[in-house]
Amino acid sequence: MKFGIGTFVTDQGSRPDVLGKALEERGFDSLFVAEHSHIPASRESQHPAGIELPEVYYRTYDPFVALTAAAVVTTKLLLGTGVALLAQRDVIYTAKEVASLDHLSGGRVLFGVGVGWNREEMADHGTDPRTRGKRLDEQLIAIKRIWTEDEATFHGDFVNFDRLKAWPKPVAAPHPPIYVGGNSPAALARLAAHGDVWTPTAEPGVAGFASLMALREEHAPGVPVSMFAVSTKNEELLEAYAAAGVQRCTFHLATRPEAETLGKLDELVKFVERYR
Amino acid sequence: MDMKFGIATFVTDEGIRPDVLGKALEERRFDSLFLAEHSHIPVSRQSPYPGGGPLPSKYQRTLDPFVALTAAAMTTERLLLGTGIALLIQRDLIHTAKEVASLDLLSGGRVAFGVGVGWNREEMANHGTDPRTRGALINEQLAALKEIWTTDEAQFHGEHVDFDPIFAWPKPVQKPHPPIFIGGESPAALERLLTYGDAWLPRGSSTEAELRQVREWLTERGRGDVPFTVFGGSEKPEILDGFASAGVERVTLLLETAPEAESLRELDRLAAIAARHG
Numbered sequence: 001m002k003f004g005i006g007t008f009v010t011d012q013g014s015r016p017d018v019l020g021k022a023l024e025e026r027g028f029d030s031l032f033v034a035e036h037s038h039i040p041a042s043r044e045s046q047h048p049a050g051i052e053l054p055e056v057y058y059r060t061y062d063p064f065v066a067l068t069a070a071a072v073v074t075t076k077l078l079l080g081t082g083v084a085l086l087a088q089r090d091v092i093y094t095a096k097e098v099a100s101l102d103h104l105s106g107g108r109v110l111f112g113v114g115v116g117w118n119r120e121e122m123a124d125h126g127t128d129p130r131t132r133g134k135r136l137d138e139q140l141i142a143i144k145r146i147w148t149e150d151e152a153t154f155h156g157d158f159v160n161f162d163r164l165k166a167w168p169k170p171v172a173a174p175h176p177p178i179y180v181g182g183n184s185p186a187a188l189a190r191l192a193a194h195g196d197v198w199t200p201t202a203e204p205g206v207a208g209f210a211s212l213m214a215l216r217e218e219h220a221p222g223v224p225v226s227m228f229a230v231s232t233k234n235e236e237l238l239e240a241y242a243a244a245g246v247q248r249c250t251f252h253l254a255t256r257p258e259a260e261t262l263g264k265l266d267e268l269v270k271f272v273e274r275y276r
Numbered sequence: 277m278d279m280k281f282g283i284a285t286f287v288t289d290e291g292i293r294p295d296v297l298g299k300a301l302e303e304r305r306f307d308s309l310f311l312a313e314h315s316h317i318p319v320s321r322q323s324p325y326p327g328g329g330p331l332p333s334k335y336q337r338t339l340d341p342f343v344a345l346t347a348a349a350m351t352t353e354r355l356l357l358g359t360g361i362a363l364l365i366q367r368d369l370i371h372t373a374k375e376v377a378s379l380d381l382l383s384g385g386r387v388a389f390g391v392g393v394g395w396n397r398e399e400m401a402n403h404g405t406d407p408r409t410r411g412a413l414i415n416e417q418l419a420a421l422k423e424i425w426t427t428d429e430a431q432f433h434g435e436h437v438d439f440d441p442i443f444a445w446p447k448p449v450q451k452p453h454p455p456i457f458i459g460g461e462s463p464a465a466l467e468r469l470l471t472y473g474d475a476w477l478p479r480g481s482s483t484e485a486e487l488r489q490v491r492e493w494l495t496e497r498g499r500g501d502v503p504f505t506v507f508g509g510s511e512k513p514e515i516l517d518g519f520a521s522a523g524v525e526r527v528t529l530l531l532e533t534a535p536e537a538e539s540l541r542e543l544d545r546l547a548a549i550a551a552r553h554g
Contacts, residue, residue, distance in 0.1 A: 011446035041441035163319035168289035
């Protein structure tokens with residue numbers, strides 16, 4: 001089982017280049033960065049965990065800028081979005097950002113996507129929260145065409161373009177793996193139709209994990225799993241991941257200044273050593 | 277003061293990498309790198325290419341400018357990182373605000389944000405932008421960008437840009453915000469420069485007389501101190517001397533997109549031109 005880190009890279013924490021290098025030195029295989037383009041001051045949407053919104057949500061770097069900084073100072077680290085809010089993004093621009101980063105990093109991008117939860121945030125980008133799942137599905141088909149075809153065309157209800165040329169193409173063939181986030185049946189249907197890897201948010205206990213695996217068997221049997229936002233050092237849970245053939249366990253790393261971040265990573269390394 | 281020299285280019289997958297390019301520029305004492313962008317090129321296109329003739333392939337192959345400039349930022353310490361120009365009119369404003377601010381923060385305040393209204397109507401239409409109102413749109417976008425960059429709870433209510441109060445950090449390092457370079461020489465572009473711009477980015481085909489005329493026009497309106505950066509300037513000594521005597525702050529020389537070894541040789545040649553005038 002591989003181990004990665006998922007975090008919010010902000011102006012109050014470790015720089016992404018420093019973080020990327022530190023991860024590679026410690027044998028973590030990947031860095032997944034979260035994104036929120038902004039947070040509307042007036043907000044009805046609740047955080048999925050029902051918590052007060054932590055400050056990191058207001059302060060994330062642009063994920064492709066942050067991952068490019070990490071890419072330049074590393075050679076093996078996989079560079080992931082965890083997750084990119086594609087439904088509120090322009091699909092042509094996002095295709096180019098991913099492809100540019102994949103080109104510069106020699107094919108190290110893992111493109112994690114999700115439908116998001118902050119309805120006011122997506123509305124500010126012109127995305128109707130009610131149809132965002134359908135929009136994301138169309139975007140995933142369209143982005144693969146942009147990445148893989150010399151003249152890409154897509155005509156859907158939400159995404160429309162006719163014969164466009166766009167390079168660079170990604171290095172990874174046929175394209176960077178699409179990681180689908182979310183624990184709902186809708187997310188799993190999306191994974192089965194458009195995704196390469198499932199990246200569900202970790203449930204606290206072994207029973208919760210077992211129900212996730214049952215969901216996968218029902219909707220997307222055999223698709224690789226990369227556990228996301230694992231916040232516990234629950235050894236029983238890690239054993240269960242390893243036994244179930246989970247490809248990667250991504251720990252959530254709290255956003256802290258550099259020295260504190262490096263200390264925390266050292267702790268994590270000692271902990272995961274036995275599972276490698 | 278001596279005229280500064282930068283490089284303007286298209287960074288693509290067929291040319292020198294941006295991190296290698298940035299370092300090479302700093303080593304050769306160029307002060308800045310300005311990158312062009314096109315998100316894509318529609319195959320069926322009515323808009324004529326302003327350069328005349330068929331569209332060179334580099335137009336459909338540019339790397340995302342903020343990804344490319346971030347790579348250049350990581351291998352340099354002083355190089356200014358410019359867009360030349362970003363097609364703001366077809367971009368999502370909130371995402372672009374964050375990209376610029378993120379790059380400004382990572383680079384320690386080295387961003388020069390060049391913008392223009394573009395010419396490829398089919399390209400902008402694919403992003404949902406109406407070509408006919410794009411000038412009015414960019415004016416509102418520039419006003420709104422400054423709100424996002426400089427206030428804790430930004431809001432903007434215009435005809436083309438409209439959002440209620442939002443929180444968005446990081447804020448740029450440069451205060452009050454990264455300088456906005458306005459591209460174009462039309463009356464609308466000059467009005468935009470007067471109202472929203474910090475620097476002017478006229479194309480290299482502009483003459484010394486035209487530059488002096490604009491300087492006078494700006495002076496009459498109390499903005500005589502606006503710096504000029506000529507974009508893709510001539511290599512001819514007499515023209516460069518003319519720019520220098522007209523008080524141009526910086527000329528960016530156009531680097532053709534080519535593989536690394538060829539690019540480095542060409543940069544040596546361009547650096548020699550810069551050294552004669554710098």
